[in-house]
Amino acid sequence: MIYKVLYQESSYEVPVRERTKxxxxxxxxxxxxxxxxxxxxxxxxxxxxxxxxxxxxxxQSELFAMENV
Incomplete structure (x- = not known):
């Protein structure tokens, strides 16, 4: 399955929608x-x-890229 993950880069910061990646x-x-x-x-x-x-x-988004982990 393919998953979309919404996250903040640091677990020490308060989540802010504008910085969500x-x-x-x-x-x-x-x-x-x-x-x-x-x-x-x-x-x-x-x-x-x-x-x-x-x-x-x-x-269709230009930001779409599969992460290889």
Whole structure:
């Protein structure tokens, strides 16, 4: 499955919507996503599993890039 992860770059800062970033990655589950990103010290706000229609929509964005972990 492909997941969209919304996060802040530092887990020590208060989340601010304007500084929220996103990344896309393939994983078995949301728990697997968290396990793969644990060493990055991100403040993960939300993990969303993308269905085919949503994935195609996200691919239209110039910011779309799959993360290799």
């Amino acid at each position: 996103s990344l896309y990655m393939e994983a078995e589950s949301k728990k697997d996503v968290r396990r793969k990103l644990i060493d990055r010290n991100y403040n993960i706000e939300f993990i969303q599993e993308l269905d085919e229609a949503h994935l195609e929509y996200e691919k």
